[in-house]
Amino acid sequence: xxxxxxxxxxxxxxxxxxxxxxxxxxxxxxxxxxxxxxxxxxxxxxxxxxxxxxxxxxxxxxxxxxxxxxxxxxxxxxxxxxxxxxxxxxxxxxxxxxxxxxxxxxxxxxxxxxxxxxxxxxxxxxxxxxxxxxxxxxxxxxxxxxxxxxxxxxxxxxxxxxxxxxxxxxxxxxxxxxxxxxxxxxxxxxxxxxxxxxxxxxxxxxxxxxxxxxxxxxxxxxxxxxxxxxxxx
Amino acid sequence: xxxxxxxxxxxxxxxxxxxxxxxxxxxxxxxxxxxxxxxxxxxxxxxxxxxxxxxxxxxxxxxxxxxxxxxxxxxxxxxxxxxxxxxxxxxxxxxxxxxxxxxxxxxxxxxxxxxxxxxxxxxxxxxxxxxxxxxxxxxxxxxxxxxxxxxxxxxxxxxxxxxxxxxxxxxxxxxxxxxxxxxxxxxxxxxxxxxxxxxxxxxxxxxxxxxxxxxxxxxxxxxxxxxxxxxxx
DNA sequence: GCAAATTAATGATTTATTCAAG
DNA sequence: CTTGAATAAATCATTAATTTGC
Numbered sequence: 001x002x003x004x005x006x007x008x009x010x011x012x013x014x015x016x017x018x019x020x021x022x023x024x025x026x027x028x029x030x031x032x033x034x035x036x037x038x039x040x041x042x043x044x045x046x047x048x049x050x051x052x053x054x055x056x057x058x059x060x061x062x063x064x065x066x067x068x069x070x071x072x073x074x075x076x077x078x079x080x081x082x083x084x085x086x087x088x089x090x091x092x093x094x095x096x097x098x099x100x101x102x103x104x105x106x107x108x109x110x111x112x113x114x115x116x117x118x119x120x121x122x123x124x125x126x127x128x129x130x131x132x133x134x135x136x137x138x139x140x141x142x143x144x145x146x147x148x149x150x151x152x153x154x155x156x157x158x159x160x161x162x163x164x165x166x167x168x169x170x171x172x173x174x175x176x177x178x179x180x181x182x183x184x185x186x187x188x189x190x191x192x193x194x195x196x197x198x199x200x201x202x203x204x205x206x207x208x209x210x211x212x213x214x215x216x217x218x219x220x221x222x223x224x225x226x227x228x229x230x231x232x233x
Numbered sequence: 234x235x236x237x238x239x240x241x242x243x244x245x246x247x248x249x250x251x252x253x254x255x256x257x258x259x260x261x262x263x264x265x266x267x268x269x270x271x272x273x274x275x276x277x278x279x280x281x282x283x284x285x286x287x288x289x290x291x292x293x294x295x296x297x298x299x300x301x302x303x304x305x306x307x308x309x310x311x312x313x314x315x316x317x318x319x320x321x322x323x324x325x326x327x328x329x330x331x332x333x334x335x336x337x338x339x340x341x342x343x344x345x346x347x348x349x350x351x352x353x354x355x356x357x358x359x360x361x362x363x364x365x366x367x368x369x370x371x372x373x374x375x376x377x378x379x380x381x382x383x384x385x386x387x388x389x390x391x392x393x394x395x396x397x398x399x400x401x402x403x404x405x406x407x408x409x410x411x412x413x414x415x416x417x418x419x420x421x422x423x424x425x426x427x428x429x430x431x432x433x434x435x436x437x438x439x440x441x442x443x444x445x446x447x448x449x450x451x452x453x454x455x456x457x458x459x460x461x462x463x464x465x466x
Numbered sequence: 467g468c469a470a471a472t473t474a475a476t477g478a479t480t481t482a483t484t485c486a487a488g
Numbered sequence: 489c490t491t492g493a494a495t496a497a498a499t500c501a502t503t504a505a506t507t508t509g510c
Contacts, residue, residue: 020503021477021478021501021502023504024476027407027455054412058405058455068479069477071495074496075495075496078496181460181461222264
């Protein structure tokens with residue numbers, strides 16, 4: 001295990017007595033959850049580095065912290081899933097939910113583990129945008145097969161290639177008759193529409209949401225949806 | 234290649250003696266822009282048919298019209314990009330190299346820079362309502378591109394591994410729950426999000442845009458924004 | 467209101483398992 | 489069969505939430 005974890009640019013070294021742990025800022029959590037929820041549940045090392053750099057905008061963080069976060073996130077996601085699975089023994093999960101992976105396709109796996117060599121830290125004044133909303137969605141367990149041929153592109157006006165940036169993550173749907181841009185992929189209902197308990201209808205029926213309020217399957221481009229308060233109480 | 238163009242079904246809208254060209258309805262334009270903007274810039278024939286069916290809800294249109302529309306749209310998009318590129322000729326851009334790689338049969342399209350995500354701070358209520366309703370359920374299954382599932386973020390792929398994105402004048406904000414890198418300072422809405430007429434909401438209200446489509450005041454690092462189509466036409 | 471005490475979350479470590487190469 | 493890499497599972501430890509008594 002070559003540690004590489006350049007893990008820290010930290011602030012509080014000097015630890016004689018106390019070993020403090022990283023405390024992610026809300027914005028960092030948002031980013032991490034986003035990435036996880038988008039299907040990148042186990043970033044490769046280079047990706048981890050990129051993620052760390054992005055997170056650093058909002059506070060000190062090391063590669064190892066990112067690595068651990070994803071590791072824990074996966075683990076706890078699985079456990080929660082098992083629990084739920086156990087308690088209410090399965091219904092019909094229709095479409096998504098391919099937990100079956102086992103050993104058929106080529107599961108690519110190489111990656112270096114980070115072994116922490118140094119500590120990371122927290123601190124840094126940081127603009128906490130919002131003290132808290134209290135609710136952070138933790139996305140559900142969506143194990144996507146990750147042969148991840150992930151393309152990460154920066155949306156800068158100078159980048160361009162051919163398609164402009166917008167051709168990227170957003171799709172347009174019609175919600176209650178109004179065109180709305182939503183991110184492609186799992187959709188966080190509360191992040192999108194606020195804290196109320198809402199339900200999204202489609203001609204095919206009610207869109208299933210996981211226990212964390214995510215519409216697991218992406219909305220479909222160009223489709224119409226109806227957003228209403230959940231009356232099931 | 235030339236898909237369609239032969240298609241019988243015709244576009245001549247109202248038959249007024251003269252052979253007039255197709256005149257897309259605003260709703261049709263919204264839909265077409267939406268589709269293009271979501272990444273399907275060159276629909277295959279079957280997709281074109283679906284699109285045409287969808288458009289027909291709002292007025293007569295033929296497959297050929299759709300085909301030509303996309304052809305023109307791609308062309309003009311490229312031209313516009315060249316212009317932008319020329320005007321702000323920046324440095325960097327090893328990205329262009331990457332774009333060269335496509336152009337084989339597959340029409341692989343690119344994905345994103347944005348990552349779906351979750352809450353941050355604001356979250357204004359819902360989708361902005363608007364006078365002009367008239368859009369409803371399209372139930373056509375609209376297939377988007379097949380091979381994209383995962384989205385990632387961050388800096389350009391050519392790991393210029395360093396240069397934190399923000400160091401080069403970029404800040405990270407959350408748009409529709411998605412972490413996005415945007416240049417600090419006045420933001421060109423069209424350069425950033427495409428040609429659609431969009432409005433950016435923040436908890437503080439609608440962000441004012443000047444006559445050139447620039448959000449004059451810089452977005453705030455770490456804040457959340459909500460991007461919707463402007464239906465005021 | 468406040469701060470000690472308690473509990474719940476979650477970052478960090480350690481251990482076990484799996485898989486593939488040799 | 490052995491070994492090393494990767495990672496899942498289990499565990500430890502610290503921090504934040506919260507409860508509680510004053």
